Amino acid sequence: MIVDLSVPVVNGMPVYPGDPEVEIAPALTVAAEGVNVLGLHLGSQSGTHVDAPFHIDDALPTLDDLPLERFLGPAAVLDVRGLPPSSPVTAGMLETVAGRLRPGTVLLVATGWDEHWGTPEYLAHPYLAAETARLIAAAGVRTVGIDALSVDPTSPPAGDAGDLADAGDLAAHRALCGAHAVIAENLRNLDPLLEAQAAGRPIEVSLFPLRLAGADGAPVRAVARIGGV
Structure with missing residues (x-):
């Protein structure tokens, strides 16, 4: 079974505040040039x-x-669905997947926030606390994904001054990227993976990006393959 974990790329889609807007329009058409090509x-x-x-x-x-x-x-899928807006995924929440955290594992954080995609609420997503990100990196995990806009807060988080400091410093990014990990963001549709994990079915995740030379990141067609028991 193949599960698509990607949001569609469409004209005017949501982007991180300040990032380039997405613009897609026909560059060539069958009617005018004999082929369809998008710009x-x-x-x-x-x-x-x-x-x-x-x-x-x-x-x-x-x-x-x-x-x-x-x-x-x-994949190991961490279920933190039900967290309030702008709240941290704390270190203690890793206990449910602690035995799966090792080099080579793709850790996916299921917040359920993909249901808010395209709404103002999407900005107030849960995020990884700095300590949580450090523990993930210390376990040898070098690939982390989340079904939210960022692993760090986007809007001011609810919490104490320490949370606010983490927000300004991109603390989770720094902990993970400093360990040469990659971070996948804006994933969706992680519920079937949680069901498969609960049933003991193996899950393999692919996050291959466009081959952009010297790039800071790139869009991906994220998919998961769910196997039998």
């Missing part, structure tokens, strides 16, 4: 995408510096 204008972080470590530090690896193994692997 695309979008940012490297548009839609479902991966961040390379270079995204937050010029000294860190770009997409093409990373091994292809970073973008494919067995």
Whole structure:
């Protein structure tokens, strides 16, 4: 069974505040030129995408510096659905997947926030606390995805001053990217993966990006393959 984990790329789709807007329009048409070709204008972080470590530090690896193994692997899905808006995924919440966190694992964080895609509420998503991101990296995990706009807060988080400091510093990005991990954002449709995991079925996730030279990130067609028991 193949599950599509990607949002559709469409004209005017949601983007991270300040990122380039997505513009898609016919460049050539069958009626005029004999073929259909779309013209695309979008940012490297548009839609479902991966961040390379270079995204937050010029000294860190770009997409093409990373091994292809970073973008494919067995998945562990962390279920944190039901969290309030702008709340952290704390270190204690990792206990349910702790035995699965190891090098080569693709950790997917299921917040359920993809249901808010295209609405103002999407900006107030849950996020990884700095300590949580550090523990993930310390376990050897080098691929992390989330069904939200970012692993860090986008809007001011509800919480204490420490949470606010993490928001301004991209603390989760820095913990993960500093360990040369890749981060997938704007995933969707993680519920079938949680069901498969609960049933003991193996899950393999593919997050291969466009091959953009020297890039900070790129859109992906994220998919999961669910196997039998």
